[in-house]
Amino acid sequence: MRLLAALSGGVDSAVAAALAVDAGHDVTAVHLALSEAPATLRTGSRGCCSREDARDAARVADVLEIPFYVWDLAEQFRADVIDDFVSEYAAGRTPNPCLRCNEKVKFTAVLDRALALGFDAVVTGHHARLTDGVLSRSADEAKDQSYVLGVLTPEQLGATVLPLGHLTKDEVRGIARDRGLAVADKPDSHDICFIADGDTAGFLRDRLGSQPGPVVDALTGNVVGEHDGTYGYTVGQRRGLALTVPALDGRPRYVLSVEPVSRTVTVGPHEALEVSTVRTGPAVWSSPRPLPLTCVVQLRAHGMVHGCLVEPAADGWSLTLDTPATGLAPGQTAVLYDGNAVLGSATVLSTV
Amino acid sequence: MAYLDHAASTPMLPEAIAAVSAAMAEPGNASSLHAAGRRARRTVEESREAVAAALGARPSEVLFTSGGTESDNLAVKGIFWARRAADPRRTRILASSVEHHAVLDAVQWLVAHEGAQVTWLEVDSLGRVHPAVLQSALGDDVALVTVMWANNEVGTVQPIAELAEVAHAAGVPFHTDAVQAVGQLPVDFAASGVDALTVTGHKLGGPLGAGVLLLGRDVSCTPLSHGGGQERDVRSGTFDTPALAGLAVATTLACERRPETARRLVTLRDDLMRRVLGAVPEAVYNGDPVDRLPGNAHFSFPGCEGDSLLLLLDARGVEVSTGSACSSGVARPSHVLVAMGQDEEQARSSLRFSLGHSSIPADVDALLSVLPSVVERARRVPVR
Numbered sequence: 001m002r003l004l005a006a007l008s009g010g011v012d013s014a015v016a017a018a019l020a021v022d023a024g025h026d027v028t029a030v031h032l033a034l035s036e037a038p039a040t041l042r043t044g045s046r047g048c049c050s051r052e053d054a055r056d057a058a059r060v061a062d063v064l065e066i067p068f069y070v071w072d073l074a075e076q077f078r079a080d081v082i083d084d085f086v087s088e089y090a091a092g093r094t095p096n097p098c099l100r101c102n103e104k105v106k107f108t109a110v111l112d113r114a115l116a117l118g119f120d121a122v123v124t125g126h127h128a129r130l131t132d133g134v135l136s137r138s139a140d141e142a143k144d145q146s147y148v149l150g151v152l153t154p155e156q157l158g159a160t161v162l163p164l165g166h167l168t169k170d171e172v173r174g175i176a177r178d179r180g181l182a183v184a185d186k187p188d189s190h191d192i193c194f195i196a197d198g199d200t201a202g203f204l205r206d207r208l209g210s211q212p213g214p215v216v217d218a219l220t221g222n223v224v225g226e227h228d229g230t231y232g233y234t235v236g237q238r239r240g241l242a243l244t245v246p247a248l249d250g251r252p253r254y255v256l257s258v259e260p261v262s263r264t265v266t267v268g269p270h271e272a273l274e275v276s277t278v279r280t281g282p283a284v285w286s287s288p289r290p291l292p293l294t295c296v297v298q299l300r301a302h303g304m305v306h307g308c309l310v311e312p313a314a315d316g317w318s319l320t321l322d323t324p325a326t327g328l329a330p331g332q333t334a335v336l337y338d339g340n341a342v343l344g345s346a347t348v349l350s351t352v
Numbered sequence: 353m354a355y356l357d358h359a360a361s362t363p364m365l366p367e368a369i370a371a372v373s374a375a376m377a378e379p380g381n382a383s384s385l386h387a388a389g390r391r392a393r394r395t396v397e398e399s400r401e402a403v404a405a406a407l408g409a410r411p412s413e414v415l416f417t418s419g420g421t422e423s424d425n426l427a428v429k430g431i432f433w434a435r436r437a438a439d440p441r442r443t444r445i446l447a448s449s450v451e452h453h454a455v456l457d458a459v460q461w462l463v464a465h466e467g468a469q470v471t472w473l474e475v476d477s478l479g480r481v482h483p484a485v486l487q488s489a490l491g492d493d494v495a496l497v498t499v500m501w502a503n504n505e506v507g508t509v510q511p512i513a514e515l516a517e518v519a520h521a522a523g524v525p526f527h528t529d530a531v532q533a534v535g536q537l538p539v540d541f542a543a544s545g546v547d548a549l550t551v552t553g554h555k556l557g558g559p560l561g562a563g564v565l566l567l568g569r570d571v572s573c574t575p576l577s578h579g580g581g582q583e584r585d586v587r588s589g590t591f592d593t594p595a596l597a598g599l600a601v602a603t604t605l606a607c608e609r610r611p612e613t614a615r616r617l618v619t620l621r622d623d624l625m626r627r628v629l630g631a632v633p634e635a636v637y638n639g640d641p642v643d644r645l646p647g648n649a650h651f652s653f654p655g656c657e658g659d660s661l662l663l664l665l666d667a668r669g670v671e672v673s674t675g676s677a678c679s680s681g682v683a684r685p686s687h688v689l690v691a692m693g694q695d696e697e698q699a700r701s702s703l704r705f706s707l708g709h710s711s712i713p714a715d716v717d718a719l720l721s722v723l724p725s726v727v728e729r730a731r732r733v734p735v736r
Contacts, residue, residue: 028667069663072684109734116733117660 003161004114005029005123006106007060007068009053011183012125012164014060015172018179019163020123021064027123029068031057032110034077034101035194056183063181073109080104082194086207089231092260093331096148096301097192103151111159121159125172129165129340133157135286137340140168147301150335150345151284201232213263215243218256218272230258233265236273236327243267254327274324280316280334280346287343295343297321298335299328310336316346354670354718358555358647358708359504359532365557365602365709372559372598382591383580396591399600406607407551408540409566415583416596419563420531420552422576424454426565426587427527427548428498430573432462435495435525438572442495444469446524448481448510449691450503454550455529456687459498472691473499478640479508479692483518490522501530501549502537505675505688505704506639507648509537516545525571531555535606535709536614536646547571551603553595557709558602562595606709617646617707624705624716625649631724638689638702647707650675652694656730658703664726670719673704697735 005017061068088095127138128146138144176184215225224245253267307322336343380388449472462468519526527548535556552563579588636652658674685699
């Protein structure tokens, strides 16, 4: 096959490209420039698309002896991922930008370009298995990324190659070392790549400004504090509430809901966070199934799974959970699994 | 394999390779006082005389540098500083809006860090700076004018002698980046009347990392770097004797052979241009159709992205350029095409084919054998 390998400059995508070359495919590499003002050097596990990352990716392509190009997708990334992230928070929801990037950038913009240019598929370094069109969890449970790929359609999965699914991260690093790839011991990246200092609240405050409002206790209805913007709060949050009135029962309080129009943050005890019914927006099926359906659902990256009953609802699903979930916010994504296999996903609209 | 990117770098002439190799076998620092030093010094000075003779300059006007970027920086910053020191009112720079980044970024640095002002001289739709535009921008606060001899992207040749005359009438020194011109166009430093002129070795068959700033004897220029003062106290650093020997041989041969090379390249380039427009009728030929570098052909391919065309041609063994790339390899819409009045989408759809001394008709044949299918394929790529 003619494959387009997306090289981030990290070890996973490097080894994925190497394995595709080994398998006899005709591989061309691209590095996605997603930052409009790339830094010269990488400064830690956060941040992305520094020129150093682009150079690391180019050096991987040199060693693999495959062509290498840089694709400037910074404008798309800003519009589809960063602006979406900010507007979702402004609307009181909690988005997952990695998932949005996969959905809009890597497996839409990049895949569309690749197919138009005559490539058969894209190859990426995600830790997930893809066999006969079925997406399932990685052999490395701790590194599994099937959740953030749960937004892909059968068509997108049909033009995707994921060579790392049967490998652990340690095995991936071992392969990189054996092949003399300089990125073998490069630190894992985590957190939100476009918020280099990790200060999400500060990032949002810079873009949305100060929007002060009350913090209200759900049990008493009393105002127990003030906040500088609802976007600084997410359901389930306990730290940083700066409450001026202690709880009557003396127990810790958590954010229960965020209401941007009235600028109200509602707090309450831990048990009030528990939800057992979830309504979602439109479904994206990776492996379509008829409803109603009994399966398991994962509600956040690296989160636990819950047994559930999936039934059709107005625009999407109604999920009835076997065990209550806590800290679930609108905007998060529900990914359904049958065992280890991904079935599909939908965005959480509301919880009960 | 068809190499159609001579404007980026052209292969070294065998005679230049031989001269570099021979000089590399000789020990010695050209500033040393013993016999080995004197031998090296003789090589350097003979190289200087050869370059001067080839470019219509005096040997004392030849300053050896590490290449085009250094020469441009030295001229723009050095002349600005010297003029401002002589007359503190002179803090404004006039630069064409289609300069190479080595000039653009040097000017912008002076604006950001040295209190300079800049007036970007506008160009017409063919990329030309009209003398009247320069005339109206001049004033008694101007320190320096810089306009390139010929544009690296679209090949348009500027009326340098006329522009220099306009600047001189206002008492302002004139620098030109002639990196693309030498070896393709007649370049005579004295006859052009310019005060400073940038040349680089690797665009004319010489080695990478060696260049020249021709600087008139009466032009003050403050050094960028300090040390031994080897080049008229304006530029310091141990002479790179082998590179300068190669640079001299290449400059001499490129200028000697220029009339014949230019005739041959014009024929080949016009053939390429006609066949591209025949194969892709909607393609637009950019730049000045007449006053143009002999080896340059530059097109917009509406509905295609230059990036896609480059990738597809590269996969088929045809090496071309989209014109400008930043250091991370990201293709941005060309400031040259934007200055010529094109919108961002047009600017992103462009491709440069550049011919040089080793170009042969088979290179053009190779391009045309794949171009129609490549354009057809690139049109399917969603435009950003």
